[in-house]
Amino acid sequence: MTTNLQRLNARVVGISIAAALGGFLFGFDTAVINGAVDALAGEFALSSGLTGFAVSSALIGCAIGAWFAGAAANRFGRIPVMLAAAVLFLVSALGSGLAFGVVDLIVWRVVGGFGVGAASVIAPAYIAEVSPARVRGRLGSLQQLAIVSGIFAALLSNAWLAQLAGGSAEVLWLELPAWRWMFMAEALPAVVYGVMALRLPESPRFLVGRGDVDRASQVLHDFSGELDVNLKIEQIRASLEREDRESMRDLRGSAWGLRPIVWVGILLSVFQQFVGINVIFYYSTTLWRSVGFDESTALLTSVITSITNIVVTIVAIVLVDRVGRRRMLLIGSVGMTIALGAMAVAFSFGQLSTAADGTQSVELGQPWSMVALVGANLFVVFFGATWGPLVWVLLGEMFPNRIRASALAVAAAAQWVANFAISTTFPAMADIGLTFAYGFYAFFAALSFFFVLWKVPETKGRELEEMEG
Numbered sequence: 001m002t003t004n005l006q007r008l009n010a011r012v013v014g015i016s017i018a019a020a021l022g023g024f025l026f027g028f029d030t031a032v033i034n035g036a037v038d039a040l041a042g043e044f045a046l047s048s049g050l051t052g053f054a055v056s057s058a059l060i061g062c063a064i065g066a067w068f069a070g071a072a073a074n075r076f077g078r079i080p081v082m083l084a085a086a087v088l089f090l091v092s093a094l095g096s097g098l099a100f101g102v103v104d105l106i107v108w109r110v111v112g113g114f115g116v117g118a119a120s121v122i123a124p125a126y127i128a129e130v131s132p133a134r135v136r137g138r139l140g141s142l143q144q145l146a147i148v149s150g151i152f153a154a155l156l157s158n159a160w161l162a163q164l165a166g167g168s169a170e171v172l173w174l175e176l177p178a179w180r181w182m183f184m185a186e187a188l189p190a191v192v193y194g195v196m197a198l199r200l201p202e203s204p205r206f207l208v209g210r211g212d213v214d215r216a217s218q219v220l221h222d223f224s225g226e227l228d229v230n231l232k233i234e235q236i237r238a239s240l241e242r243e244d245r246e247s248m249r250d251l252r253g254s255a256w257g258l259r260p261i262v263w264v265g266i267l268l269s270v271f272q273q274f275v276g277i278n279v280i281f282y283y284s285t286t287l288w289r290s291v292g293f294d295e296s297t298a299l300l301t302s303v304i305t306s307i308t309n310i311v312v313t314i315v316a317i318v319l320v321d322r323v324g325r326r327r328m329l330l331i332g333s334v335g336m337t338i339a340l341g342a343m344a345v346a347f348s349f350g351q352l353s354t355a356a357d358g359t360q361s362v363e364l365g366q367p368w369s370m371v372a373l374v375g376a377n378l379f380v381v382f383f384g385a386t387w388g389p390l391v392w393v394l395l396g397e398m399f400p401n402r403i404r405a406s407a408l409a410v411a412a413a414a415q416w417v418a419n420f421a422i423s424t425t426f427p428a429m430a431d432i433g434l435t436f437a438y439g440f441y442a443f444f445a446a447l448s449f450f451f452v453l454w455k456v457p458e459t460k461g462r463e464l465e466e467m468e469g
Helices: 002-043 046-078 080-097 104-132 133-165 178-184 187-198 204-209 213-222 230-244 262-276 275-282 284-289 295-323 325-347 368-397 401-432 432-455
Strands: 171-173 351-354 361-363
Touching: 002 046, 002 080, 002 104, 002 133, 046 080, 046 104, 046 401, 080 104, 080 178, 080 187, 104 133, 104 204, 104 368, 104 401, 133 171, 133 178, 133 284, 133 295, 133 368, 171 178, 171 284, 171 351, 204 213, 213 230, 262 275, 262 401, 262 432, 275 368, 275 401, 295 325, 295 368, 325 368, 325 432, 368 401, 401 432
Parallel strands: none
Antiparallel strands: 351 361
C-alpha cells in the first residue's frame, strides 16, 4: 500500500509541476522586458513616457486575460485554457522579437499579457483541484516557485545574450540584435508548456460537473491518490449540486454586489501588490545604486535578490502544510511592516545628488545605507516565504467548487490591476520622497495583518468540497 501511495504522490507532483510551468512563463514574460528596454527604446527612438507604457502594457493584457480565463475554463476545461496560454506566449515571443515598431511591439506584449493572465488563473485552480488536501499547500506553492524561477531565468538569459553580443543593442545571430533574441527565447519554454499541457489529465471537478464520472474517477485514482474514489465523486457532486440549489452559479452576493469570499480573494490580491514587492524587482537596480553600489554591483545584487526569492519560496513549500496559511501570512505581514518601515526611516536621511547629465538621485550614507539594504532583503525574505506563494495557494483552494475558476479570475484580474497601479505610480511617489513611498507600502503591510486576522479563513487540511461561499 505504501508503494502505491508513493507512486500516486509522484504522479500528482508531476502534473502539478507541469501545470506550474505556466507560472514559469508568467515570470519570464514579465521580467524579460527589463533587459531589452533600453535597447528597444533607442532603436525605436521612444520617449520616456512611451517607453514606460511599452514596459507596462503587458499588465493590461494580464488583467484582461485573467478576467476571461475563468469563464473559458468553466466552459471548455482547464487543459484547453493552458494550451491557449501556451500559444499566446509563443506568438508574443516571436512577434515581440520581430516587431517593426513600438505599436506592434505593444500589441505583442499585450498578447503575451493575455497568456500571463490566463496562466495566473488556471495553474492554481488546476493544482488545487488535483491535489490531496494533505499536500495541497505545498503543491499550490509550486506556482510561486515557478514564477520566481521564470524571473531568474529571464534575467540570466538576458545577461547571457547581451554578453554574447557585447550589448543588448548589438547584433547577435541572423543580423538581429540581442534584445530581439531576448524576447524570442521565450518561445522554447512556451513550446514545452504546450506539449506538457497536452499530456495532463483534465480536472476531476470539471469532469464531474460535465457528468463524465468515469474519467473523473480515473484521474482521482491514478493521479490524486484517492483510495475511496466513489466517496470523493459523491462529495464533489454534492458540493456542485448544493451550490446549484442555492442559485449561486455566479459571484453575485449581498456584499457590494459580490459574495464575501470573493471580496476576500480580491483583497488578498490587492494587498499582495500594495506592499510594493514589484517596486523592489522593477526598480531594484536604482535602489541598490542609491545605497552606494556601482552599476555592475547593483545588477549582481538584483540577481542575488532573485535567487533569495527562490530559496525562501522553497522554505514556504516545506512549511505551508505544517504551519498553516493564516499563521504564515500574519508572520509575513509583521516582518514586511518592520522591513518597509526601516527602509522608510533610512531614506528620510538620504541626500539628494545631481549627476553630470542633470539627473537627480537619493544617496544614503552609513549607517542608513546598510539599514536600507538589510530592510530591502528582509522584505523579500518575508514576502517570498509568506505572501508571495500563499496568496496563490489560497486563491486556488478557498472558493467553493462551482465558482472557483470564475472567482479566481476576478481576484487575479484585481491583482494585475493593483500591480499596474503600484508599478506606474512609484516614480511619482519617489519624486515626493522615498520615505513617503516605502511608508505607504509599510502602511498596507500593517493593514494586511488585521485583514488576515479578521477575514481570511484557514484552509489547511480541508477538502475543497468543504469550502463555503
